[in-house]
Amino acid sequence: MSGENIAIVHNGIIENHEPLRELLKSRGYVFTSQTDTEVIAHLVDWELAQGGSLLEAFQRTVKQLHGAYGTVVMDRRDPERLIAARSGSPLVIGLGIGENFLASDQLALLNVTRRFLFLEEGDVAEITRRAVNIIDIDGQPVERQVHESSAEHDAADKGQYRHYMQKEIFEQPSALINTLEGRIDADSIVVESIGHGATDILKQVEHIQIVACGTSYNAGMVARYWFEGIAGVSCDVEIASEFRYRNFVTRPNSLLITLSQSGETADTLAALRLAKERGFMAAMTICNVAGSSLVRESDLAFMTRAGTEIGVASTKAFTTQLASLLMLVTAVGKQKGTVDKAKEKSIVKALHRLPVVMDQALAFDREIEALAEDFADKHHALFLGRGEFYPIAMEASLKLKEISYIHAEAYAAGELKHGPLA
Numbered sequence: 001m002s003g004e005n006i007a008i009v010h011n012g013i014i015e016n017h018e019p020l021r022e023l024l025k026s027r028g029y030v031f032t033s034q035t036d037t038e039v040i041a042h043l044v045d046w047e048l049a050q051g052g053s054l055l056e057a058f059q060r061t062v063k064q065l066h067g068a069y070g071t072v073v074m075d076r077r078d079p080e081r082l083i084a085a086r087s088g089s090p091l092v093i094g095l096g097i098g099e100n101f102l103a104s105d106q107l108a109l110l111n112v113t114r115r116f117l118f119l120e121e122g123d124v125a126e127i128t129r130r131a132v133n134i135i136d137i138d139g140q141p142v143e144r145q146v147h148e149s150s151a152e153h154d155a156a157d158k159g160q161y162r163h164y165m166q167k168e169i170f171e172q173p174s175a176l177i178n179t180l181e182g183r184i185d186a187d188s189i190v191v192e193s194i195g196h197g198a199t200d201i202l203k204q205v206e207h208i209q210i211v212a213c214g215t216s217y218n219a220g221m222v223a224r225y226w227f228e229g230i231a232g233v234s235c236d237v238e239i240a241s242e243f244r245y246r247n248f249v250t251r252p253n254s255l256l257i258t259l260s261q262s263g264e265t266a267d268t269l270a271a272l273r274l275a276k277e278r279g280f281m282a283a284m285t286i287c288n289v290a291g292s293s294l295v296r297e298s299d300l301a302f303m304t305r306a307g308t309e310i311g312v313a314s315t316k317a318f319t320t321q322l323a324s325l326l327m328l329v330t331a332v333g334k335q336k337g338t339v340d341k342a343k344e345k346s347i348v349k350a351l352h353r354l355p356v357v358m359d360q361a362l363a364f365d366r367e368i369e370a371l372a373e374d375f376a377d378k379h380h381a382l383f384l385g386r387g388e389f390y391p392i393a394m395e396a397s398l399k400l401k402e403i404s405y406i407h408a409e410a411y412a413a414g415e416l417k418h419g420p421l422a
């Protein structure tokens with residue numbers, strides 16, 4: 001809040017909050033928190049006092065903010081009007097009948113509407129019960145396309161499971177069936193299913209640059225072994241928050257692949273935008289959310305089709321990313337002539353078996369639960385792996401610390417003697 005009237009909701013980070021805080025203090029504002037969000041509230045209040053409508057005040061405010069944000073403001077004196085702005089963080093408007101909604105994810109609104117408007121970078125929107133007016137980054141009124149969501153409402157229901165993560169672990173076999181659908185036939189990869197224009201891009205590609213965060217990064221690390229080992233194409237993988245802040249060299253005929261469950265991770269999105277400026281031949285995203293920013297802004301989108309993933313710790317999104325990546329690697333190898341018919345057939349056969357094998361693994365649930373008893377009171381865990389199992393060890397370690405708060409590390413098996421053992 002600023003004073004009695006200006007209320008803010010903010011998702012994201014305002015990077016220049018410190019100078020703005022000093023400026024506002026010098027104007028007499030008293031801060032009651034250390035949050036960057038409070039800076040926005042006071043700034044709106046100041047701009048409103050300079051004259052004009054709340055919309056105009058908010059437009060002047062967002063021009064002064066650096067960082068990633070989805071933010072909404074309300075003036076208590078005019079509570080029927082919300083002003084929203086988006087830069088970097090997702091913001092979606094849900095369209096109802098005689099009512100409209102704002103959220104950072106359409107999932108939060110599925111019980112009230114299926115019709116959505118996605119704000120673009122720099123958009124400011126004025127929302128009342130009956131109208132939505134959007135103004136783009138250049139201050140011009142714009143129409144944004146209405147999307148009908150096909151996401152299942154019952155995705156937000158845990159069913160028989162104790163928590164979403166457990167539900168999503170058990171959804172992996174069916175999620176994988178969806179991922180594979182139409183992309184492999186009896187013994188080959190359907191290259192055309194990767195998207196319009198993909199065959200030419202895959203033929204020309206000489207280098208792959210994967211950029212992602214968290215679990216998606218670990219999936220990318222596995223794929224590096226595959227791109228180089230199976231398709232014979234050089235591949236680098238980088239954490240998006242590193243890639244976007246360093247001076248990198250763009251190699252000729254380099255394809256950027258972003259990996260993301262949500263399609264909205266701010267660092268990954270910033271990396272995509274930077275890569276587009278820096279001469280990559282094309283940008284592809286392997287993503288789970290249709291209509292997300294990464295999907296909208298990439299040349300090619302390969303959807304993982306895992307279904308809604310609510311658990312913050314990614315599970316079925318990871319395994320479907322891996323299946324998608326293996327299909328892509330095989331398609332690249334096929335286009336470049338490095339994967340022969342026999343190799344393609346053996347990969348496709350393994351992919352067909354994957355949901356069944358996954359079911360068999362999940363049938364060990366009780367045994368795994370019993371084993372977990374032996375580890376529950378430990379304070380540290382070290383996961384080891386070699387080759388493509390090294391990133392699997394990284395993902396296992398990430399999962400353990402995210403879920404149990406047990407300190408966990410991953411090591412390349414051969415590196416153990418050069419650090420922990422020494």
Ligand code: BG6
Pocket residue numbers: 213214215216259260261262263264265268312313314
């Ligand atoms: C983090 C989550 O915030 O984002 C991780 O905690 C996730 O679980 C990571 O892997 C990347 O998210 P996304 O949606 O880009 O795959």
